[in-house]
Amino acid sequence: MNTKLPIPQQSLEFDKNAAEAWVKNETDLEIKSIKAKIIKNIRRVGFDDFRIKSETVTKEALEYLTKTKEKYAVFFDYKPHSSKRWVYELNKNCYAKNPPFETGHFTPTWEKISGNKRLIILAEKDINTFLIIDDAAYSGEQIAHRQIEPIIKFYEESRFTQKPKFVLAIPFVTNRFLRLIEDLKNQSGCEIILYTSSIMPKLKEILTVKEVKLLQNKRDGRLETTDNEPIYLNATLTYFDHRVADDHSFSAEVKKALNLSAQKTYSDKTSDYFNKEEQEFEDYKNRIFPNKNLPI
Numbered sequence: 613m614n615t616k617l618p619i620p621q622q623s624l625e626f627d628k629n630a631a632e633a634w635v636k637n638e639t640d641l642e643i644k645s646i647k648a649k650i651i652k653n654i655r656r657v658g659f660d661d662f663r664i665k666s667e668t669v670t671k672e673a674l675e676y677l678t679k680t681k682e683k684y685a686v687f688f689d690y691k692p693h694s695s696k697r698w699v700y701e702l703n704k705n706c707y708a709k710n711p712p713f714e715t716g717h718f719t720p721t722w723e724k725i726s727g728n729k730r731l732i733i734l735a736e737k738d739i740n741t742f743l744i745i746d747d748a749a750y751s752g753e754q755i756a757h758r759q760i761e762p763i764i765k766f767y768e769e770s771r772f773t774q775k776p777k778f779v780l781a782i783p784f785v786t787n788r789f790l791r792l793i794e795d796l797k798n799q800s801g802c803e804i805i806l807y808t809s810s811i812m813p814k815l816k817e818i819l820t821v822k823e824v825k826l827l828q829n830k831r832d833g834r835l836e837t838t839d840n841e842p843i844y845l846n847a848t849l850t851y852f853d854h855r856v857a858d859d860h861s862f863s864a865e866v867k868k869a870l871n872l873s874a875q876k877t878y879s880d881k882t883s884d885y886f887n888k889e890e891q892e893f894e895d896y897k898n899r900i901f902p903n904k905n906l907p908i
Contacts, residue, residue, distance in 0.1 A: 617701050618883040620659045620853040626870040634869040643830065646823050650849065650866060653818050657784065659853040663702065665783035666747065669807040670703040673743060673781035676805065678710045684741040684779070685734055687718035690758045692893040693886065695747045695855070698878035701885070703745075713739050717896050720762035726900045731766050740767075741777045748812065749782045750848060750861035752789035756796060764800050775802050783809040786848060787817070815863060816845040835865045854878070 631651045638644040677684055688697040700715065714734065723730060734740070744759055763776050780793070785808045797804045816824070824845065827833050833842025847863040854877040856862055867873065880886055 616884045617698070618877050618880045618885050619702075620877050622853075623658060624656065624851070624853045624856070624872075624874050626654065626656070626872045630869060630871050640830065642826055643835070646819065646827065647835065649818070649823075650815075650863075653813070653849050654866070654870075655812075655850045657850065657852045662747065662783065662852055662854065665809040666699060666781075667703050667706060669781040669783050669809055670706045670745065672807040673745075673779050673805075674706055674710050676807075677741070677743065677779060682741045682777070683713045683737070683739045684743050685714040685739060686712045686743045686745065687716065687759060689717060689754075690719040692717065692889045693876075693879040695876075695878060696745055697889055697892075698885075699745050699747050712743065713737070717893055718759060719896075720758055722897070722900050723762070728766050728770075729900075731763065732770070735767075735770065735772045735774070738774075740772075740774045741779065744778060744780045744782070746782045747852065747854070748784035748850075748857070748861075749789040750786055750812070750857060751846070752785075752792045755780075755789075756792055760796055760804070764796075764802060775800075777802060778804045780804065780806040780808075782806070784812050784850065785810075786812050786814060788814065788846060812848045812850040814846050814848055815843065818849065819845070839865060 631654075635644055635647045635651060638647055686700060688700065689695070697717070714730070716730075742759070742763060744755060746755065749755060760778055763778075767774070767776050785806075790806075793804055793806055796802070824833075827835070827843065831837060831839075835843050843865050844860065844863065847859070847861060848857075849863060849866060851857065851862050851872065856867065856872055856874055859867070878885070
């Protein structure tokens with residue numbers, strides 16, 4: 613592993629006292645029981661555990677690509693300081709025997725404006741397989757809308773008859789993401805292979821139908837009477853030492869109650885890695901449209 617790569621220096625534990633007080637101070641006994649259940653189901657993924665699972669699914673994906681003798685490309689996020697580039701660097705040693713033909717950031721709007729030159733070059737070299745890596749997939753919308761779907765659309769509108777193929781190595785996913793991948797496979801006819809390790813349950817899967825109805829009946833779906841909106845049931849209770857996901861991925865109400873927050877490890881502005889990626893992204897932008905400001 614690159615020694616300059618920023619990694620968590622300590623465990624990101626949530627505030628146990630805040631959690632206890634959150635449950636204890638609830639006056640409604642039935643909702644108190646729901647809050648206790650939520651606390652019980654919070655899952656912290658330690659960095660060592662994450663690193664092992666991330667390396668495992670990466671190796672499984674690369675073993676498949678080596679076996680099938682497919683040349684492939686790896687595209688990172690559409691903007692810098694996101695997770696995919698960091699995950700690639702974390703597992704970089706795994707690629708030594710079968711490196712990708714190309715790696716780099718992928719901003720669909722820029723690629724389309726440029727005439728999809730990169731994808732044309734890859735297709736002309738018969739490279740139609742794309743390895744998608746990440747730390748976790750919650751809704752999966754960014755992977756679908758910013759990577760898989762734009763590439764599929766390029767092939768559908770191009771002169772190339774070959775369909776693209778996607779191999780995904782993502783250790784932590786939700787059932788919602790699994791359904792999204794199945795839908796994409798069925799709608800596109802493309803082969804999409806997923807290597808994963810753990811399912812992150814959503815609140816909708818943790819709470820019973822009776823408990824959800826109880827919240828709706830007593831508090832219009834809210835955990836607290838002071839909350840502005842009902843609790844988002846598609847959020848999970850899983851977080852990592854290297855990051856706590858956004859409010860649509862990790863429950864905002866629970867995050868607030870537990871005083872749980874942290875800077876994403878891969879967006880640490882004091883690290884050499886941050887500056888390296890900043891320059892990489894700037895170089896990528898200038899290769900497509902030199903000296904122009906472009907919307908992402």
